[in-house]
Amino acid sequence: xxxxxxxxxxxxxxxxxxxxxxxxxxxxxxxxxxxxxxxxxxxxxxxxxxxxxxxxxxxxxxxxxxxxxxxxxxxxxxxxxxxxxxxxxxxxxxxxxxxxxxxxxxxxxxxxxxxxxxxxxxx
Amino acid sequence: xxxxxxxxxxxxxxxxxxxxxxxxxxxxxxxxxxxxxxxxxxxxxxxxxxxxxxxxxxxxxxxxxxxxxxxxxxxxxxxxxxxxxxxxxxxxxxxxxxxxxxxxxxxxxxxxxxxxxxxxxxxxxxxxxxxxxxxxxxxxxxxxxxxxxxxxxxxxxxxxxxxxxxxxxxxxxxxxxxxxxxxxxxxxxxxxxxxxxxxxxxxxxxxxxxxxxxxxxxxxxxxxxxxxxxxxxxxxxxxxxxxxxxxxxxxxxxxxxxxxxxxxxxxxxxxxxxxxxxxxxxxxxxxxxxxxxxxxxxxxxxxxxxxxxxxxxxxxxxxxxxxxxxxxxxxxxxxxxxxxxxxxxxxxxxxxxxxxxxxxxxxxxxxxxxxxxxxxxxxxxxxxxxxxxxxxxxxxxxxxxxxxxxxxxxxxxxxxxxxxxxxxxxxxxxxxxxxxxxxxxxxxxxxxxxxxxxxxxxxxxxxxxxxxxxxxxxxxxxxxxxxxxxxxxxxxxxxxxxxxxxxxxxxxxxxxxxxxxxxxxxxxxxxxxxxxxxxxxxxxxxxxxxxxxxxxxxxxxxxxxxxxxxxxxxxxxxxxxxxxxxxxxxxxxxxxxxxxxxxx
Numbered sequence: 001x002x003x004x005x006x007x008x009x010x011x012x013x014x015x016x017x018x019x020x021x022x023x024x025x026x027x028x029x030x031x032x033x034x035x036x037x038x039x040x041x042x043x044x045x046x047x048x049x050x051x052x053x054x055x056x057x058x059x060x061x062x063x064x065x066x067x068x069x070x071x072x073x074x075x076x077x078x079x080x081x082x083x084x085x086x087x088x089x090x091x092x093x094x095x096x097x098x099x100x101x102x103x104x105x106x107x108x109x110x111x112x113x114x115x116x117x118x119x120x121x122x123x
Numbered sequence: 124x125x126x127x128x129x130x131x132x133x134x135x136x137x138x139x140x141x142x143x144x145x146x147x148x149x150x151x152x153x154x155x156x157x158x159x160x161x162x163x164x165x166x167x168x169x170x171x172x173x174x175x176x177x178x179x180x181x182x183x184x185x186x187x188x189x190x191x192x193x194x195x196x197x198x199x200x201x202x203x204x205x206x207x208x209x210x211x212x213x214x215x216x217x218x219x220x221x222x223x224x225x226x227x228x229x230x231x232x233x234x235x236x237x238x239x240x241x242x243x244x245x246x247x248x249x250x251x252x253x254x255x256x257x258x259x260x261x262x263x264x265x266x267x268x269x270x271x272x273x274x275x276x277x278x279x280x281x282x283x284x285x286x287x288x289x290x291x292x293x294x295x296x297x298x299x300x301x302x303x304x305x306x307x308x309x310x311x312x313x314x315x316x317x318x319x320x321x322x323x324x325x326x327x328x329x330x331x332x333x334x335x336x337x338x339x340x341x342x343x344x345x346x347x348x349x350x351x352x353x354x355x356x357x358x359x360x361x362x363x364x365x366x367x368x369x370x371x372x373x374x375x376x377x378x379x380x381x382x383x384x385x386x387x388x389x390x391x392x393x394x395x396x397x398x399x400x401x402x403x404x405x406x407x408x409x410x411x412x413x414x415x416x417x418x419x420x421x422x423x424x425x426x427x428x429x430x431x432x433x434x435x436x437x438x439x440x441x442x443x444x445x446x447x448x449x450x451x452x453x454x455x456x457x458x459x460x461x462x463x464x465x466x467x468x469x470x471x472x473x474x475x476x477x478x479x480x481x482x483x484x485x486x487x488x489x490x491x492x493x494x495x496x497x498x499x500x501x502x503x504x505x506x507x508x509x510x511x512x513x514x515x516x517x518x519x520x521x522x523x524x525x526x527x528x529x530x531x532x533x534x535x536x537x538x539x540x541x542x543x544x545x546x547x548x549x550x551x552x553x554x555x556x557x558x559x560x561x562x563x564x565x566x567x568x569x570x571x572x573x574x575x576x577x578x579x580x581x582x583x584x585x586x587x588x589x590x591x592x593x594x595x596x597x598x599x600x601x602x603x604x605x606x607x608x609x610x611x612x613x614x615x616x617x618x619x620x621x622x623x624x625x626x627x628x629x630x631x632x633x634x635x636x637x638x639x640x641x642x643x644x645x646x647x648x649x650x651x652x653x654x655x656x657x658x659x660x661x662x663x664x665x666x667x668x669x670x671x672x673x674x675x676x677x678x679x680x681x682x683x684x685x686x687x688x689x690x691x692x693x694x695x696x697x698x699x700x701x702x703x704x705x706x707x708x709x710x711x712x713x714x715x716x717x718x719x720x721x722x723x
Contacts, residue, residue, distance in 0.1 A: 001384040002392045004270045007261065014262035017163075020128050020182045021251055033207035047161070050126040063183045064126060066207030 019059045027062045032078040034069030040076035048099035062107055090118040125163045130180040134169030134336050135368055137176035145177050148193050152200040162204050168337015170250035174489035189215040236506055237488050244477045245453035246493045249337030254372050257379040260340040266385055268459035269344050272351055273393040281352040287463035289475030294320055294448030295552045297541040306435035307353040310443040315355035317346050318446040320416055321362035324408040325524030328555035330479040331449035333491055335369035339376035345452035350397045353445050357398055361416050364403040408579035412627045413446045426583045427627035450479055470496030474540035484557040485511050497538045500530055515560035523552025525572040526632035528639025548639050564661035565644040566651055570598045572636040587630030590621040603664035606652040615641055663707040666722050672697035674719035681711035
């Protein structure tokens with residue numbers, strides 16, 4: 001090891017691998033992964049979130065995790081986004097493409113995509 | 124892309140309860156579900172809750188599963204990792220008197236009573252990183268402190284920072300670490316050394332082992348920093364051979380650090396050279412004493428030598444040497460990175476920072492805890508430890524192992540720090556904390572620890588070699604019912620004599636368990652001597668088992684169980700015990716269904 005820069009390079013490279021364990025995410029993205037969710041295609045959605053969040057360098061503040069059935073099986077794959085001090089946002093009938101859009105607009109831009117939310121689907 | 128990580132404890136406690144098999148089973152199950160690309164298994168060091176091992180944590184949720192068996196793995200993988208549903212029955216629950224079922228369940232590790240009040244500095248990476256991966260350590264800001272020291276600070280700056288932090292030796296004595304470093308730095312010599320004392324010998328203590336097993340790189344980093352500050356270029360870690368996992372991981376850490384150029388020549392291009400070696404101890408308690416430890420590293424029989432000269436002047440191989448305990452070193456990188464003020468903001472006026480305790484004995488959550496100095500004994504036992512099990516009453520806590528004393532229940536609200544413990548005639552020691560309830564006899568406890576020091580005395584000086592043996596004989600006389608009140612006085616006098624005249628710390632502290640129990644539980648000694656009774660019913664020499672003829676139905680169960688043939692009687696008639704034959708094993712009392720047998 002000859003320089004601090006070298007050390008910093010290793011740290012940055014590895015940071016993504018351990019950040020999961022710190023649980024400091026201000027935003028929590030939760031994907032419904034019960035049988036209904038998986039059958040409707042939740043797995044590619046989950047993977048799209050995990051990869052997208054990492055690629056965009058959001059892993060410091062966004063935690064992607066999974067949950068069981070939340071009871072609105074006809075709307076699966078369901079994704080919920082929790083952010084402290086804000087109301088929970090529930091996206092329904094998600095796809096990997098929509099996930100990319102949510103990362104771009106909602107997670108990065110802070111703007112809820114109303115047309116994918118459950119409120120929109122019901123009304 | 125990894126979305127979830129399964130951390131499995133690979134500390135000594137969990138390894139012995141089967142975490143290795145767990146690791147391979149997880150690998151198989153994850154493969155079976157096709158999740159290899161999404162879920163990663165990470166072996167870690169000790170989480171602290173050893174009684175509930177093997178312990179598994181699933182991130183990002185931080186779900187804390189305890190007592191996981193091989194058979195549970197398939198369910199965790201299918202339910203939690205595949206479908207995102209927690210396996211409720213394995214999630215850790217708080218334990219204690221007034222914990223309600225509903226409130227007791229915690230999804231995340233950090234919310235549990237056991238962890239909530241803890242403050243992890245020395246143990247910060249234990250259970251969080253893979254101890255065999257230098258890269259994970261670096262990701263947690265590892266070696267950043269070393270980088271800072273070598274590129275931005277002078278050796279004097281480093282010593283000043285450590286001094287200002289108020290860090291004191293965690294091995295037991297509590298000597299200010301910064302001061303110790305400055306003594307070595309002030310002596311010029313062609314060669315100086317840094318020694319890490321990992322010869323953790325107190326019965327029931329495993330703080331240092333856990334640090335070495337869970338975060339070995341922090342010791343490598345801290346010793347290198349110490350070398351730079353004091354002008355040493357070589358270091359030795361003296362670790363017990365009975366800690367095979369710790370030794371292996373430390374060796375991996377040293378090898379990796381060399382490979383990355385974090386040990387060796389010209390570290391960080393600063394011109395500073397430092398290298399480390401491991402020396403194994405053969406299990407002698409006296410080798411935890413600093414001068415005996417150095418004598419042992421030199422290849423001689425581990426015996427202490429008189430001080431002065433202190434190690435800072437004439438230590439290892441006759442050269443100036445700084446010796447610190449594992450836990451002391453574990454605090455150093457954080458102090459450098461976060462600053463002396465941050466460290467000094469924790470703890471009490473004269474005892475800064477945190478202390479790791481190995482919690483054991485009559486307590487629900489056996490394990491390892493790190494708390495700020497000044498936390499009360501009540502918080503440790505009732506909140507973190509979950510209280511005394513089986514509805515028994517807390518009687519005393521033993522601290523400092525064979526060199527320490529005990530804190531009685533009446534002083535449970537004492538804030539734990541160096542000076543309060545010393546004032547009580549107790550000692551911080553390395554951090555063993557053994558909880559005792561009403562079923563423990565204090566005379567017997569004193570005898571247990573004294574027996575340990577009698578065995579472990581190296582024999583070099585007479586007060587320790589002969590004196591502790593004589594004390595032991597008096598204690599045996601008392602517990603067998605042959606003691607007199609004069610014996611108690613003689614015991615006390617001898618204890619003070621040994622304390623004042625022994626050569627090293629072992630002898631100087633060996634009488635502490637006796638003195639502390641005499642101070643707080645003198646009435647128990649008197650009961651043994653005057654009433655010929657052991658109030659807790661432990662000392663066999665003073666016990667008498669008897670059968671109540673009113674309650675005895677003559678079932679003959681006890682007579683058949685008795686290994687000494689001491690019980691006689693015929694069917695359906697009351698039995699009796701021949702006290703001359705009775706070996707006081709208690710088997711009859713356990714067997715009796717009618718509660719007819721009593722001891723006293």
